[in-house]
Amino acid sequence: MAEAELLLERSRAITLNGRDKRGRALVRIVGKYFPARALGGRAEAALRGYVRRRVLPEIGEREFVVVYVHSLVDRGDNFPGVAAIRAAYEALPAAAKERLRAVYFVHPGFQARLFFATLGRFLFSSGLYEKLRYMSRLEYLWEHVSKGEMEVPECARRHDEELERRPLMDYGIEATDRRCMFDAASMDTSASLHSLRCIS
Numbered sequence: 001m002a003e004a005e006l007l008l009e010r011s012r013a014i015t016l017n018g019r020d021k022r023g024r025a026l027v028r029i030v031g032k033y034f035p036a037r038a039l040g041g042r043a044e045a046a047l048r049g050y051v052r053r054r055v056l057p058e059i060g061e062r063e064f065v066v067v068y069v070h071s072l073v074d075r076g077d078n079f080p081g082v083a084a085i086r087a088a089y090e091a092l093p094a095a096a097k098e099r100l101r102a103v104y105f106v107h108p109g110f111q112a113r114l115f116f117a118t119l120g121r122f123l124f125s126s127g128l129y130e131k132l133r134y135m136s137r138l139e140y141l142w143e144h145v146s147k148g149e150m151e152v153p154e155c156a157r158r159h160d161e162e163l164e165r166r167p168l169m170d171y172g173i174e175a176t177d178r179r180c181m182f183d184a185a186s187m188d189t190s191a192s193l194h195s196l197r198c199i200s
Contacts, residue, residue, distance in 0.1 A: 004046035018149035025064040031073035044084040048091040071107040071159035
C-alpha cells in the first residue's frame with residue numbers, strides 16, 4: 001500500500017461501518033478526517049487506490065450505500081476537492097457503481113447544495129448524481145440507517161446541535177460564525193457583503 005493510502009487508513013476518513021435499514025453495507029466517509037493538506041496533490045490518486053484496494057474488497061459483491069459526513073469540512077484542510085471525488089467514483093468498476101444504491105450527504109452547507117444543484121449534473125455522471133440524498137440533520141439519516149448502527153463522529157453531533165439552536169444556517173441566511181450573520185433585507189449594506197463571504 002502506498003504511503004498516501006496508509007495516511008488515509010490511519011485517518012479513518014473512510015470506513016466500512018455497519019449496515020443501513022435494508023441490510024446493505026455502509027461506507028462512512030468523514031470529511032473532517034480527510035487528510036487533504038497532508039496528501040497535497042496526491043489526494044486523487046490516494047483516494048482512487050484506497051477505494052480500489054481497501055474498500056471494495058471489504059464490501060465484496062454486496063450492495064452498499066455511502067454516508068458522507070460534511071460537518072466542519074474546511075476547503076484548505078480536509079476537503080479533497082470535487083475532482084478527487086469524481087475520479088474515485090469514475091474509477092469504480094461498473095459492477096460496483098451498480099451496487100452503490102445511495103450517497104447520503106450529511107450536513108451539506110449552502111455552498112455545497114448550490115454547487116451540486118448548478119454544476120453537479122455536468123461534473124458527475126447521472127448514476128452518481130441521481131443517488132445523492134441530502135440529509136440536513138442526523139435525524140433524517142436515521143430514517144435510512146438505524147441510530148446505533150453507524151459510529152457518528154463528534155463533529156457531526158456538535159454541528160447538529162448547532163443547527164438545532166440556529167436553524168437558519170441550513171438556508172445560508174446565518175453563517176456558522178456568529179459575527180457573520182446577515183439579514184436578506186439588508187443586502188445593500190457593507191455588513192451584508194462581509195457576511196456573504198463568511199457563508200460556508
